[in-house]
Amino acid sequence: MTATPTKTICVFCGSSFGSNPDFAAEATKLGQLMASKNYGLVYGGGTTGLMGCIAKAVASNNTYVHGIIPDALVSKERKSKDEIEKINDQLKNSVENHKGETPLDDSYGKTTIVSDMHTRKRLMGQEAEAFVAMPGGFGTLEELFEITTWSQLGIHQKPVILFNINGFYDELIIFVQKSIEAGFISENNGKILQVAATPEEVLEKLDNYKVPEGRFNLSWKNQ
Structure with missing residues (x-):
């Protein structure tokens, strides 16, 4: 039985491994480091790619993991162990082979099935005390x-950390800076998103996060 986590972190990331093996290695390291601090994980419920790496790393240390997945994805994602291994091998060999399969497995913590994508994100947002984004595709972005915008709008005051493994998000960081310079994002709101290059720096910035001043002071009683 897992202990109550000291803190629960929501991690956004790809259900593919990506083309660089460092992505999976760093995801595993982050999961192990979280488990060593008894930091629980809430995430999108997949078990392949980076999602599977971090979930298994946290869960294998008997630390809390909660995957939240829409019902529409379950039939596609519930596979046998042989199929899981086959899909993982395909994804490791070629990013183009990735068809979105993220099979479920009990060794990856508990799973909650919800009705839609919006409910998934809302529940992850409510349970998490901080957010980390690792490499991923459109869904991760x-x-x-969205979670960064929620902070800007005053819906939450939780840390948002961009785990920039091997410079994966360098161009995104440049884009945010360009948006600040162009007057679309304020200087203070640009500080909502903090950047880290290592698992240790991710947790350091998360633990020492200060909510930027100047965010919109709005009332969201029904959120």
Whole structure:
């Protein structure tokens, strides 16, 4: 039985491994470091790619893991162990082979099935005390920017950390800076998103996060 986590972190990341083996290695390291501090994980519920790496690293240390997944994805994602291994091998060999399969497995913590994507994100946001984005695709970017916008709008005051493994997000960081210079993001709101290059720096910035001043002071009683 897992202990109550000291803190629960929501991690957004790809269900593919990506083309660089460092992505998976660093995801595993972050999961192990979280487990060593008894920091729990809430995430999108997949078990392949980077999602699987971090979930298994946290869960294998008997630390709390909660995957939240929409019902529409379950039939596609619930595979046998042989199929899981086959899919993982495909994803390791070629990013182009990735078809979105993220099979479920009990060794990756508990799983909650919800009705839709919006409920998934809302529940992850409510349970998490901080957010970390690792490398990923459109889904990861959408989750990252929505949760950053929620902070800007005053819906939450939780840390948002960009785990920039091997410079994966360098161009995104430049884009944010360009948006600040162009007057679309204020200097203070640009500080909502903090950047870290190592698992240790991720947790250091998360633990020492200070909510930027100048965010919108709005009331969200029903959030």
